[in-house]
Amino acid sequence: xxxxKLCVLFLGFAFFVSSAASSVLLAQQPAAPSKDExxxxxxxxxxxxxxxxxxxxxxxxxxxxxxxxxxxxxxxxGVRLADLLAKVGAPLGSELRGKALASYVVATGSDxxxxxxxxxxxxPGFHPGEVLVADTMDGKPLxxxxxxxxxxxxxxxxxxxxxxxxxxxxxxxxx
Numbered sequence: 001x002x003x004x005k006l007c008v009l010f011l012g013f014a015f016f017v018s019s020a021a022s023s024v025l026l027a028q029q030p031a032a033p034s035k036d037e038x039x040x041x042x043x044x045x046x047x048x049x050x051x052x053x054x055x056x057x058x059x060x061x062x063x064x065x066x067x068x069x070x071x072x073x074x075x076x077x078g079v080r081l082a083d084l085l086a087k088v089g090a091p092l093g094s095e096l097r098g099k100a101l102a103s104y105v106v107a108t109g110s111d112x113x114x115x116x117x118x119x120x121x122x123x124p125g126f127h128p129g130e131v132l133v134a135d136t137m138d139g140k141p142l143x144x145x146x147x148x149x150x151x152x153x154x155x156x157x158x159x160x161x162x163x164x165x166x167x168x169x170x171x172x173x174x175x
Contacts, residue, residue, distance in 0.1 A: 038149050041170040042088040052148050063130050063154050076152045078134030081122050092123050102174040107151045107163045115161035129155030
């Protein structure tokens, strides 16, 4: 068989397998959370769903980061991710040792964008940076492009792990 036909046949087969696998994966995914809610998940534990009002009720801190895309400083206000993860029983503080150090979070935006952070990067007693679930920027609620919630990571040199339109945070373990 000529090489060109074999290549086309192989690519067609790969597309079919990829499409079939995607269909199975999509069928197994839970329903997407509302854009106006933030879902915290931790293994077999119960999930916690937070509204904008719930987030406003938790103590906020402010951080300023430089956004290289806009070449401007941005000041965000929000809740430490560690404080939110404490609500689902995450191993933080003195519990963050041994096997717990293999824990990480997957932050997901409403568009499917995902970022991963080690739990050690999130615990303020373990790492100098701040990781926030922000609800305001420069004193104003986040706009429709970024909010209502945005994950903000202060120690990153680029804002690639700052997840806009944040809808879920899942705590997992590499163990």
